[in-house]
Amino acid sequence: MRPILLQGHERSLTQIKYTKDGDILFSCAKDQVICAWFSANGERLGTYHGHQGALWTIDIDPSTTLLASGAADNTVRLWDVRTGKCIKVWDFNTAVKRVEFNEDGTKLLAVTEKRMGYLGTIVVLDVNVDVEAEQSDERSLIITCDESKATVAGWSYLSRYIIAGHEDGTVSQYDAKSGELLINEPAHEDGMQVTDLQMSSDRTYFITASKDKTAKLISARDLTPLKTYPSDTPLNTAAITPKKPFVILGGGQAAMDVTTTSSRQGKFEARFYHKVFEDEIGRVKGHFGPLNTIAVDPLGRGYASGGEDGYVRVHAFDRGYFDFGYEVEREMGLVGKR
């Protein structure tokens, strides 16, 4: 496969996201700009300007009308995907590290940083999925994380729970209506931050990546760990591939240590694991720095990775990927179907 290289950012990438149809890829970086790209040919559709600080996170609503972003300028902004206009700004006390729409795009969660005497919180905002409509200023729910700040969060199936990953390596489940803490499970090693959390396409389970060099597949209903994927480097991101039972992990030496390591030693590769058998089945090289974020096309045609090196690499899977399967899978006729 020949990756498409996107060089729209001047600083390291923080998050990339595909739309639900997989046609547009959004990327945000610390250079305060969001870019929208057509994933098929790498054409840039446009850029979204307005943030005054490093962008940490973006998300697109399922109908591809609204784009939400969170940044170090203590705001969450809502954008019209089509025109690039900012339609709403929500102000917070601290930086926003993660935003995510729920399944129907009517609610938006935002994870705020613990800083300047403020505790880390998870805030839920009501969103009207209409570019013209007035957006409410009110926070419909505020969850305060007293013990360890949340670093990542996501919505479970039917928007029933909010799942959050914490700085101390635990994963917790909150009731999405009341905000009550239901379960707090030590998923990763103590003190090892959960760096990414991505839901499966049906939102019944999710994958977490952590600095403890492992990624875990966890059930959203009761937070039982389903699978563990060990690696040899701190992980920044993990994604679940639709269509094929794989997971992709990305990581590498921490940014501050990078200058002292060559790209070969730095382990700057996307690692593919089999979702069920937990075996590593291959790697994809290319970045010159750690992989900060990986997103998978919701239609399973490819994936993209964003690195500390400022590049986004968009890959379209070729036949070898689709034809691969374990002996068992072949016998059951699970391989080869596209």
Add this chain to the structure above:
Amino acid sequence: MSKTTKYHLFTFKDISRPDWADDEEFDDPSALPPQTVTTNKDGTKTVVSYRFNDDGKRVKTIRRIRTTIVKEYVNPRVAERKGWAKFGLEKGHAAGPSFDTTSVGENIIFRPSVTWKKDGKEEKKVGDDPKEKLKNMKVKCRICDGEHFTARCPFKDTMAPMGEDGAAGAGGAGADGDEEGPPKEGGLGTGGGGYVPPHLRKGGAAGAGERMGGKYERDDLATLRVTNVSEFAEENDLREIFERFGRVTRVFLAKDRDTGRAKGFAFISFQERTDAAKACEKIDGYGYGHLILRVEFAKRAT
């Protein structure tokens, strides 16, 4: 549904100076001959057009165009978004990726495999091998077989290196490494001595010198030469044909540099010679793309 038309465009030549013969044909120098379009036999079109370049010279451009229609079924939502106007930094830019933000990377071969980890480890092992060997090697003197470097040997000035006597025609006497009884006739001054090139020492006269790139020798044995290949053949097609018989390690299809078409012969290397033999037997005489393939074992290039 949307239809996409792809044009493969080849520009053949730009003639910056008009030929004097052309000049005669057209009396008015400012008039340009009309554009002509001819349809070729192979389905391509040749378009000949004329224009003036910046220096006022007439330029004749011959383009050969092959039109392929690729039908693609696209989700209507996606199709609608494709038509969106650009905004932000891209505002006003023409459709299509721009070169300053988008480029295509080098090809990556990604083949997931169950034994990925194992394969990687084996590769590493091979790499570490020389070092490992050195670790277990003991220092051995070439003169007296003692456990010191040859340069440090106490008999350095009085004895010839061990085994050298054999090469000198003495019949390999006393090569058993006995320190007490150095072979007298193997001394430096013996008549038949003289200089013996390294490759003839130590019974090297048998001619079993180590070949360079010994790895490829085996490769050669399992390589087939395929001739009478259709000029439209692709390496992948050949691979598909031959993969049925066993693991193909290399497919080389000779191509014309200018036209990119096959020259009519190819080399296929198998991992196993038995597979190659089988393939040779089965594919020789096999019809492929209006021609009958001829397959034989490749002769080694000298």
